[in-house]
Amino acid sequence: MSTAVRIPVPPPPSTSPGLALNQNNNKRKRSWSRAVFSNLQRKGLERRFQLQKYITKPDRRQLAATLGLTDAQVKVWFQNRRMKWRHSKEAGKGGENNVDSTQDQDVHIDVDTITDTD
Structure with missing residues (x-):
């Protein structure tokens, strides 16, 4: 009695990176999973986003190293957050018929920090 041995055959190369062709129904499935950030990482990213909406490459690399993330993860997070x-x-703008929201808000200006640069 002979036993058949199955040798796995790798799927053909995909044209899109990160996607693999499912042999059963010819639909593409993702070969990567969604990144889940820790609370510390999320707070660090949010803190930097409050300071700068667009992060430079050196800053992005430094932030990624500090938070234990990849450069690409930080880049995509900033794109999505923007x-x-x-x-x-x-x-927040709403319709054009809305009353200007600044009318109802108290605006506090610290006059000690304003300088005259004439």
């Missing part, structure tokens, strides 16, 4: 920020700004 989109979220833009959408929230647009949603």
